[in-house]
Amino acid sequence: MLAHVKSIEIDGLVWGGHSFIPVGFGIKKLQINCVIEDTVSMDDLALRIEEDGEEWVQSMDVAAMQKL
Numbered sequence: 001m002l003a004h005v006k007s008i009e010i011d012g013l014v015w016g017g018h019s020f021i022p023v024g025f026g027i028k029k030l031q032i033n034c035v036i037e038d039t040v041s042m043d044d045l046a047l048r049i050e051e052d053g054e055e056w057v058q059s060m061d062v063a064a065m066q067k068l
Contacts, residue, residue, distance in 0.1 A: 001030055001056045008048050012037035031063065 006015045016033035050057050
């Protein structure tokens with residue numbers, strides 16, 4: 001799953017650190033940091049993560065966002 005997400009390359013996108021957070025019943029979610037520029041659309045990024053990883057990705061959400 002981590003390899004799938006980090007394989008996505010878009011100009012203005014830089015992947016950072018990651019961790020696996022236990023959810024329950026042995027299920028873990030991937031929490032990953034990234035830095036994006038204004039030229040990158042969050043909707044496009046979310047669509048690529050969900051679309052290409054249909055067998056692994058059930059949902060995606062943004063935990064925090066700060067615009068510089």
